[in-house]
Amino acid sequence: MEKCLNPADPNRCQGIFASGQCAYLAIEGSKHCARHGGNQVKIQEDQKNLRLYRLHLHQERLDTLADHTKAKSLREELAILRMTLEALINDCGDTKALVMAHNRISDLVVKIEKVTSSCQRLEFKIGDTLDKNMIIQFANEVIEIISKYILKYLPDEVANEVLGKIGDDLMLSLESLSPLNGKENA
Numbered sequence: 001m002e003k004c005l006n007p008a009d010p011n012r013c014q015g016i017f018a019s020g021q022c023a024y025l026a027i028e029g030s031k032h033c034a035r036h037g038g039n040q041v042k043i044q045e046d047q048k049n050l051r052l053y054r055l056h057l058h059q060e061r062l063d064t065l066a067d068h069t070k071a072k073s074l075r076e077e078l079a080i081l082r083m084t085l086e087a088l089i090n091d092c093g094d095t096k097a098l099v100m101a102h103n104r105i106s107d108l109v110v111k112i113e114k115v116t117s118s119c120q121r122l123e124f125k126i127g128d129t130l131d132k133n134m135i136i137q138f139a140n141e142v143i144e145i146i147s148k149y150i151l152k153y154l155p156d157e158v159a160n161e162v163l164g165k166i167g168d169d170l171m172l173s174l175e176s177l178s179p180l181n182g183k184e185n186a
């Protein structure tokens with residue numbers, strides 16, 4: 001708590017004691033000092049940020065679940081299309097019937113091909129997202145561990161540069177490991 005030197009200071013705490021207006025400076029972003037509840041603003045702000053962060057994590061989880069649901073319904077659609085194709089071909093008793101059904105058969109084949117590739121793309125995306133989150137979490141923990149020692153033993157100006165370089169190298173390494181980027185470069 002900091003005393004307010006100038007009684008007319010606009011940042012003076014607005015709280016009132018029996019003896020008059022509070023003599024301390026208000027906390028930044030509030031009209032009151034800590035004793036008069038000024039830190040509540042900061043606490044509320046922190047809680048709000050935490051809630052937003054949790055919502056964000058929740059949203060990412062929901063997105064992944066939605067992808068799983070979508071992949072599942074695509075796989076079901078694919079199974080139905082394949083069964084329809086099989087039934088259609090089985091119903092054609094001879095070559096003549098097969099030729100007659102040609103358009104319906106090729107429509108089904110095109111649909112099966114489209115659904116199959118959407119399904120594969122989605123399943124690949126799901127796998128990639130899960131792995132990426134885990135790897136990024138691991139990289140963050142590695143940086144945290146390294147920072148602890150670098151900040152302890154190196155002077156600040158060198159420490160920040162070294163940490164920046166380690167971070168850049170780790171990001172490059174992560175990018176080269178990603179199945180989405182790696183194949184063209186290999």
Ligand SMILES: [Zn+2]
Nearest residue numbers: 013015022033
């Ligand atoms: Zn006060």
